[in-house]
Amino acid sequence: MTPRYHPSEERLLEHATGTLGSGPRLVIAAHLRACAACSAEVRLIEAVGGVLLENLPLTTLRADALAQALARLERPQIDTPAGMIVQQPEWISVAPVVLDAARRRRRWAAPGVWVAPVTGVAGGARTYLLRVGPGMSIPRHTHRGSELICVLKGGYADGGAVHGPGDFAESDDSVEHTPVITTDGECVCLVFADGRLVPRDWVGRLFQPIVRI
């Protein structure tokens, strides 16, 4: 299925230039693996990066730089074995670090809801996997700072829009919503959030301390 909701061009540019932090980078990478159009866009931007690199003035290297480089080729190389992590067959393809989080750090937070931190908390920002059962709704809330989401499995309805696997969404404190998981199965999302959710009703205020997102 081709994703229908995409990151903005500025986000893709930040991704391609390497300006994004690790959390946003992971979320956008998940979308890119599922989205041929955005991948093509990123490749175009990377090609521009290549052209800029090609046209930069040269900086002199140490006199023995090439000799060092060649000597290094002769040293025995230790190949770090790629981690054997089995891809969750029902998810869109994600980086091993994300699967690893799902395997090792998932914590049931409420009936039907699990959370798995993917990266550490850096300055209040967090990146986590969120699994919510079919038909459940996330209590009405807004956001402190920005939030980036990519659906890995299943889907949710937000207002009139249904987001499915690979779809990307970005919200900030101007967005107040009550996403509802579609009834056909569980929904797993990769989420980066700058700050905590701000619950907008009593259900949310009960929900948040338990789920801690």
Add this chain to the structure above:
Amino acid sequence: MSTALGVTADPKLSELIVAIGERKDREAFATLFNHFAPRVKSYLMRLGAGPEAAEELAQETLFTVWRRAEAYDPGRSAASTWIFTIARNLRIDLARRNRRPVLTKDPFEPSDGPLSPESALGALQNTAKITAAVALLSPEQSQVIRLAFLSDKPHTEIAKVLGVPLGTVKSRIRLAMARLRGLLEEGP
């Protein structure tokens, strides 16, 4: 300043990588190193690395080229594009190890989404064409794109540097990207 050893825009650069991938060709590696290492060093210094750190990372970049050359697909990206992504990723990894609290490290990962028909056309591997397209951007668009690549600043900071609202930076980026796409789709 310059140690330009030969080639400036050699279309054979990608063949050098292929030669390394196919037969661990050390001479090809040396040529590639002389071409790209000084540029990668410049790139990293633009992004705020000191000369020592920049040189070390340039070494690492070219060494990664050596190790991963077999995975390089000249039909998919130009040599400069591929090496740019390696330098960028190594820099991200390094910054993360030095500064950010993380539980696990991302794997080395060049953009590896599905290959769409447009990019398979080969327009993207045509460095000359992209160079020409970049040159045709308006000064304002080109400035925003350069700052995005060659300064370690998020777009909010770029807006401050240029003294324009963030919205202006965003619209310049969108216009620049649309322009590039348009120029590249125009044909040879």
